[in-house]
Amino acid sequence: MRFLEQLGLYFLLLKKVFSKPEKASIYYKQTMHEMVYLGFNSVGIISIISFFMGSAITLQTAYNTENPIYPTYLIGLGCRDSIILEFSSTISALILAGKVGSNIASEIGTMRITEQIDALEIMGVNSASYLILPKIIATLVFNPILTLLSITVGIIGGGMAGSMAGVITPEDFIYGIQYAFIPYYITYSIIKTLFFAFIITTVSAFQGYYVTGGSLEVGRASTKAVVFSSILILIFNVILTQLLLS
Amino acid sequence: MITVKNIEKAFNGKKVLDDVSVTFEPGKTNLIIGRSGSGKTVLLKTIVGLHNVDQGEIWFEDLLFNNLDFTGKKEIRKQMGMLFQGSALFDSMTTEQNVRFPLDMFTGLSMEEKTERVNFCLKRVNILNSNKLFPAELSGGMKKRVAIARAIALNPKYLFCDEPNSGLDPLTAILIDDLIKEITEEYSMTTIVNTHDMNSVMEIGEKIVFINEGKICWEGSNKEILSSDNEVLNDFVFANSLAKQLRASAK
Numbered sequence: 001m002r003f004l005e006q007l008g009l010y011f012l013l014l015k016k017v018f019s020k021p022e023k024a025s026i027y028y029k030q031t032m033h034e035m036v037y038l039g040f041n042s043v044g045i046i047s048i049i050s051f052f053m054g055s056a057i058t059l060q061t062a063y064n065t066e067n068p069i070y071p072t073y074l075i076g077l078g079c080r081d082s083i084i085l086e087f088s089s090t091i092s093a094l095i096l097a098g099k100v101g102s103n104i105a106s107e108i109g110t111m112r113i114t115e116q117i118d119a120l121e122i123m124g125v126n127s128a129s130y131l132i133l134p135k136i137i138a139t140l141v142f143n144p145i146l147t148l149l150s151i152t153v154g155i156i157g158g159g160m161a162g163s164m165a166g167v168i169t170p171e172d173f174i175y176g177i178q179y180a181f182i183p184y185y186i187t188y189s190i191i192k193t194l195f196f197a198f199i200i201t202t203v204s205a206f207q208g209y210y211v212t213g214g215s216l217e218v219g220r221a222s223t224k225a226v227v228f229s230s231i232l233i234l235i236f237n238v239i240l241t242q243l244l245l246s
Numbered sequence: 247m248i249t250v251k252n253i254e255k256a257f258n259g260k261k262v263l264d265d266v267s268v269t270f271e272p273g274k275t276n277l278i279i280g281r282s283g284s285g286k287t288v289l290l291k292t293i294v295g296l297h298n299v300d301q302g303e304i305w306f307e308d309l310l311f312n313n314l315d316f317t318g319k320k321e322i323r324k325q326m327g328m329l330f331q332g333s334a335l336f337d338s339m340t341t342e343q344n345v346r347f348p349l350d351m352f353t354g355l356s357m358e359e360k361t362e363r364v365n366f367c368l369k370r371v372n373i374l375n376s377n378k379l380f381p382a383e384l385s386g387g388m389k390k391r392v393a394i395a396r397a398i399a400l401n402p403k404y405l406f407c408d409e410p411n412s413g414l415d416p417l418t419a420i421l422i423d424d425l426i427k428e429i430t431e432e433y434s435m436t437t438i439v440n441t442h443d444m445n446s447v448m449e450i451g452e453k454i455v456f457i458n459e460g461k462i463c464w465e466g467s468n469k470e471i472l473s474s475d476n477e478v479l480n481d482f483v484f485a486n487s488l489a490k491q492l493r494a495s496a497k
Contacts (some may be wrong), residue, residue, distance in 0.1 A: 023351055110337075118296055119334040122406075123348050124323035125315070 011205050016128035017136070017202075026039040028155050030134035036133060039142025045099060046092055046146050047153045050083075053091065054154030055161030057082050062167035075168045076176020081185070086106050088150035089189040093196035096143065097229040101204040101215045104135060108208030109218035117209070132205040136198065142147035143197035151189070188244050195240060196233050203229045247272050248293060248404065248436055253302030255292055262288045264460040266302070272436040274366035274402075275427050275450045279441060280457040281482060286440045288329075289457065290408055293438065294326060295319055306404070324352055327397025329407040329426075333389040335381040335396070341368070342377040345396045352400060367395040371425060391425070398429060405430065405437040411446055419443065423450050444483060447471065454480070 021027045061078040070130055111117050120127040155177055162168040168176075203223035211221045248270040249479065255263040270276040278286045291297045293304055295311060304311045305405055306322050314322070335344050345364045348413035349355055355363070359362045371391040390410060397405060405425060427450040430437040441447065447454060451468035456479050464479045471483060484490050 026350055090490075114332055115330045115334040116336055118291075119328065119330060120335075121296060122294055122323060122326055122328045122353065124326075125351055148395040 009210065010110075010202070011211060012064065013069075013128055013132075013206055014202065016126060017084060017132045018207075019126060019129055021129060021133065022125060027130070027134055030130070031137045034134045034138035035142050038103070038138050039146065042099060042146060043149065046150050047096060049095055050088065050092070050150040050154040051157035053087050054079060054083055054157030054159075057087065057154075058158035058162040058173075059167065060163060062162065063166070071172075071173045072168050073176035073179060075162060076159070076173040077179050077181040078176075079162075079173075080155060080177040080181070082187045083158070083188050084151055085156040088147050088154055088194040089196065090233065092150045093143075093193065093233050094230055096146070096196075096228050097200050097233060098220065101200050101225045101229045102222040104201060105208040108132075109203055109211040109221045110215075112211045113214055113218060118234065128209065132201070132209070135205060136201045139197040139201045140194055144193050145237060147189055147193040151186075172220055176240045191244060192237065192240050195236050199232045199236065200229045203232060247305075248438070249303075249305040250289075250301040251305070253289075253304065255297060255300050255343045256286055260310075262460050263292065266457070266460070266462055267456050268462055268465070268480045270436050272433045272454060273431065274452040275430050276436070276438045276455070277447060277451045278438060278455050278457060279447055279451075279482070280463075281442065282455050284462040286343065286442075286457055288440060290406055292441045294328060294406055295323070304347070306427060324400060325399070325403040327394075327402035327405045329393045329397055329405070331411050332407040333357050333381070333386075333393040335384075335389055335393055337381055340378050341373065341392050342378055343386070344381070344392060345399050348396065348399050352497060363399060364395075367399050368392070370429075371395045371400070374419075376404055386413050387415075387422065390449060391421050394425060394429070398433070398487055401433065403435060405435045407437070407439040407441075409440055409442075411443045418443065418447065420449065428451065433464065435481060442482075444486075447483075458482075482496060 058075060058079045061075045062080075065074055065078070070204070108117075115125045117131070120130060124173070140207075159170060159173045159177075162173050163170045207221040207225040211217050250266055250268050250270075253263055253266050254261065256449060266289060268295065278289060280286050288297060292299055295304075298484075299312050300311075309322065311319065311322060336347065339347065342361075342364055345367050346360050347359045353360070368374070371389050371394050373395060376392075377387065381392070384392065400459060405426070410422050410426060414422065419479075423446050426437060426439060429435065439446065440448070448468050448471075451471070454464075454466055454468060454471060455462060456464040456476075458478050464474060464476045466474065471479070474480065474483075
């Protein structure tokens with residue numbers, strides 16, 4: 001019963017969020033601000049994680065295919081497909097659920113308990129739309145860029161780790177990442193990223209927007225935002241994979 | 247003029263406002279007083295529409311406010327200014343940006359005109375040379391004054407203040423009270439102040455509504471409050487020893 005009530009509240013919030021903005025120019029400024037705050041500021045963490053993720057995938061693939069029957073360029077192919085199909089979209093989304101999701105929930109939650117949201121409402125501003133819509137647009141635009149960055153850095157990391165560990169030559173790795181490449185995999189990864197970006201932003205904003213109480217509750221909302229976003233990302237990962245790759 | 251008719255409000259089955267009817271007059275500082283938990287803040291937040299009423303009517307002039315949809319309420323809300331207990335300034339914005347926010351949102355003024363209006367409002371509340379400071383860098387009294395400046399930026403018809411003196415020293419509290427009274431008279435606003443500060447009651451209480459356990463218990467002015475024979479009101483007004491001594495010496 002409580003689940004249905006929460007689900008209803010979530011969709012009512014979305015209805016408020018997607019109503020006509022008061023002043024487009026203000027929303028545009030906010031969106032640009034959020035792109036830097038939620039998107040650009042995540043470039044560092046995504047790059048570091050992707051680099052080491054790519055490295056680990058290459059080394060693991062190499063150790064698991066240590067057989068003269070398999071050509072070594074398959075290590076590059078395995079690294080590329082693992083990164084594009086799963087790691088760059090799903091693992092990056094889980095990282096962003098932790099970083100961006102907790103950030104959104106605590107920001108909006110603090111605004112709620114310090115009556116800043118009430119102040120917006122009193123002025124006649126649609127607080128849900130003003131606070132949440134720019135975040136949704138910013139993540140929908142920027143997260144695919146982060147995914148593409150993650151793919152690039154992950155493959156570079158894989159190539160470097162492979163050649164430094166002596167498990168594959170750079171030439172074989174480059175041949176491997178070009179071999180039997182299916183461009184649709186990139187589209188698939190971007191589609192998943194868009195779904196995940198929407199989940200992270202709206203679920204976290206929902207947790208923050210309806211906070212009641214004090215700082216303890218804001219902390220709880222922040223934790224819930226990360227947990228629920230992560231679970232939904234994993235569920236939608238399975239659903240989207242079945243729908244898009246079957 | 248704001249008229250409240252027979253409003254009722256309950257949370258989780260517990261009645262917080264019970265058949266409250268009152269009229270708040272324009273150009274006057276109307277005070278809602280009462281003990282903590284008596285329903286003052288709920289009444290104020292219900293009047294401004296932050297809480298929906300369970301029953302009853304709230305009229306802003308000849309418009310039934312609680313029946314309006316979001317767009318209808320928005321038009322009246324543009325004429326409202328509110329000073330919250332904790333000031334509710336936007337943390338991520340400077341003093342200047344906070345005051346400019348309603349102007350950015352609802353006017354087509356040029357940047358120059360907006361800056362002029364912002365500086366006028368800040369000067370009106372005696373905040374000088376603090377335009378670029380963030381709320382975290384301001385004192386409690388300054389925050390309240392900036393919040394008043396933000397509330398009057400759009401020349402509102404209605405001003406609502408929730409415990410404007412809480413957390414302030416007595417001198418700053420008097421300054422805030424005076425400011426609210428002056429602004430109310432200057433712009434002929436309908437001002438409603440929620441307080442349990444007896445100093446405010448005596449200084450600016452042109453119309454006072456005493457609320458107890460969610461019901462209106464007494465109405466009058468600051469001149470009438472000391473001579474009232476309402477026992478519940480007297481228990482509240484003469485709660486501290488200084489007030490008791492004054493009352494005893496007057497008798």
